[in-house]
Amino acid sequence: MEDVRSVTPADSADGKPTERWEELLDRLAADAEAISDRTAEKLLATIPGYEEVKAESVKQSSLRNSALTIRLIKAGAQPQPADLPEATMLAEERISQHVPLGSVLSGFRTSLSDILQHMVDLGPEYDIDPRRMLRWSTMMWAINDVFSTRATLVYRDHEISQAVADSVRRSEWIGKAVAEGAPMSELLWGAAMYDVPADAPLRALAAATADNPDAEKKIQEWARRAGVRVLTSVRPSVIVGIVIGRPNLSVAGPNFAIGLGGARVLSKLYLSYADASLVLKAADGLGLKSVVKAQDLTWKLAIHSSPRVTEILAKKYLDPLRESGEFAQDIIESLQAYLDNQMNIPAAAKSIPVHVNTLRYRLRRFEELTNTHVGDVRTLIEVAWVLEAIKKDF
Structure with missing residues (x-):
């Protein structure tokens, strides 16, 4: 990128006024407080998603944006991700305030637009060549692009971390739900969190993971065909599931053995899982490749044991x-x-x-x-x- 500080030479000898661009940047720094007040008022009034953000927080980010703009203009080079630690800081702050990524990006554009408009308004006062102002404008939108990329990566990494954490919490809760003696308070917490009825009949599910790398995906496909919802947790040798709804067992299974326990309420789901585990072991031993209930095997359950x-x-x-x-x-x-x-x-x-x-x-x-x-x-x-x-x- 062309050095934004360079312009076509212009001096008083040929009758043209000399640019005072450094003075303009000093003036921009002095006016940053007023700019931040206007930006905060506009942003909070027009961009959704900032309901939990205080005006002072928006003002501080606007002040950082003014300082960022001045710093990069003086540097006179194409902005790089490493030049914008503010993007990471702002993204992390807004994540903690539950602001969506789209709103953050819109807010940053609003802030830059206000800063640029203020610079344009000051341009004639400081005899700024329009070509220089155009280069500054181009740089600021390059700043916006780099900021957007970096902020998006922060949000993506956060979403991945959040998804992993949520998956771990859900897996731990499923394990507690099918284990005897789990505190009722924890069961009810998970029921509310994962939309699992506490008083309606549920069924536990067990399926082997060996030789079935896509077992969890295939279970979900079967669940959709069977008209139920299944929460699953992948363990070292078995997939544990909670079946919500009454499955249509006439639909084809996923072509591997699945043990299905009897219908039980959440507080007694461990009994259903005991049945499902026994059925799975028996069905696997018998070479069955379908969704199997204890009633389907009856005396055959004893063969495995x-x-x-x-x-x-x-x-x-x-x-x-x-x-x-x-x-x-x-x-x-x-x-x-x-x-x-x-x-x-x-x-x-x-x-x-x-x-x-x-x-x-x-x-x-x-x-x-x-x-x-x-x-x-x-x-x-x-x-x-x-x-x-x-x-x-x-």
Whole structure:
């Protein structure tokens, strides 16, 4: 940028008055108090967002702007971000006063406009060449651009920090909401803060984060489809959620297991989370990839918590099949079809599909190898257990 202090030479020898630009700047410094009074009155009357800002605070920022203008004009160089520490100071001050960024930028422009207008009015008195005044005007709008950039960065950094802090507070509250023994005062504080009903039924949610980098996003997508709102907190190995509203469980899930607890009020939400955690572990162990409630699994919940029972049943019903080699898989397939079709042999055979006699032969072979009878209720229960336990790997 051209040195704003330089002008086309003009002196008294050719009949032109000599510029007294340094005197004008001194006069500007002397008049800064009056300028700040006018700026404060105008700014507070016309720019929204300054409701919590006192007039004295605006006056002080206007005085700083006058000093900034004089300093940079005398420096005579293109302003750089490092030349405007005032931008950081003002932005931080206005953030504490809850003034929006747009209002801050408008306020700064108003202040600069008042300073520039005062300089223009003084120009003839001090014989300022119009070209010099034009350069000063250009510099002041360059100051505005640099100020706007720096103030915007301060606001952005503040918003990021605020968002992180809010996320941490919300995550901590969700953790307390699903934990037994949380003080009711803290629960009610969070309920008011995050628009969570304290007396209406809520559901806790649990989902594994392993192998699901976008799990939280997919949960929110499912929530929108299911017609509910979900507050989530990502923990090292699990996503904890609070479901607000009654979800439509007929919509497709996010293609990974989600445990959903029973409906409870906020003060009893820890019971819902206990259910959700149990359901998640069971659903994951069974290889399910959907939103699952305890009612969906019933007795299958016990498979995860009773691995020793699975070992005993596998020894009883699966080990004897090993001598059949690959035919063992055909037997297991037929058993599963038989159970899935309510012991209806024609329907089971059609579902695989195989001939009815083939299915009967496989079931009979199973009975021979295990010395059991598939018509026995106890056998059916135990076979159903062990087949569910191995289904994930089957």
